[in-house]
Amino acid sequence: MARPSLQSTVKSETAQPKLTMKIRTTLLGIVCALATPAVFAQSTTTTTTTTTGGSGTITEYTPGSAFVVKESAGPVTYRYGENMSYVTRSGTALTEEQVRTHVKVGAPVRVQYSTEGEDRILNRVEIDDIEIDDD
Numbered sequence: 001m002a003r004p005s006l007q008s009t010v011k012s013e014t015a016q017p018k019l020t021m022k023i024r025t026t027l028l029g030i031v032c033a034l035a036t037p038a039v040f041a042q043s044t045t046t047t048t049t050t051t052t053g054g055s056g057t058i059t060e061y062t063p064g065s066a067f068v069v070k071e072s073a074g075p076v077t078y079r080y081g082e083n084m085s086y087v088t089r090s091g092t093a094l095t096e097e098q099v100r101t102h103v104k105v106g107a108p109v110r111v112q113y114s115t116e117g118e119d120r121i122l123n124r125v126e127i128d129d130i131e132i133d134d135d
Contacts (some may be wrong), residue, residue, distance in 0.1 A: 003018040005037070005071070010056070019085075021068070024092050032066050033110055034089055048106065051087060051112060051114050051123065052113060052114075052115065053110060053111065053112050053113070054071050054110070054111050054113070055069075055071065055108070055110040055111070056070045056071035056072070056076070056078060056108070056109065057069065057070050057107065057108055057109070058070075058104065058105050058106065058107050058109055059075055059105060060105065061103065061104060061105055063099075063100075065080075067079075067080065067122060068124075069073050069109060069111060076120065077123070078111065078120045078122045079115065079120065079122065080121075080122055080130065081113075081121040081122050081123050083123065084122055084123065084124070084125075085101070085123070085124050085125070086098075086099045086103060086124075086125045086126075086127070087124060087125070088126070088127060088128070088129045088130060089126055089128060089129050090129050091109075092129075094127070098130065102127055102130055103125065103127060107127060107128075108127070108128060109125055109126060109127055110125075110126040111124065111125055112124040112126075112128070
């Protein structure tokens with residue numbers, strides 16, 4: 001019976017740890033690949049905002065609190081937005097004094113608003129052109 005040579009014994013002993021290390025490295029890579037999406041997953045909330053317009057007659061108006069417009073489908077309540085503007089149909093911005101004088105119950109208006117959920121948030125109120133005094 002022939003004895004295994006010393007050289008073949010050394011080869012098989014050094015090949016075993018290399019194979020074990022290769023398997024461990026491969027398994028670790030697979031585990032990391034599977035765990036990465038869970039680790040870096042982020043929850044996101046999407047808010048859809050659409051700008052729309054409407055027109056009608058003001059039926060309720062309390063600056064900063066209530067703005068209700070009677071439109072063809074009935075009364076619509078709006079909330080005030082942060083960047084609210086009052087303008088004439090020709091696009092001239094109104095001063096605070098002009099808003100107090102010309103934006104009132106019974107006045108015809110066009111509105112631009114955004115929707116956030118069920119709420120309609122006013123961005124712009126447009127009134128008929130007015131004569132502007134240069135006092």
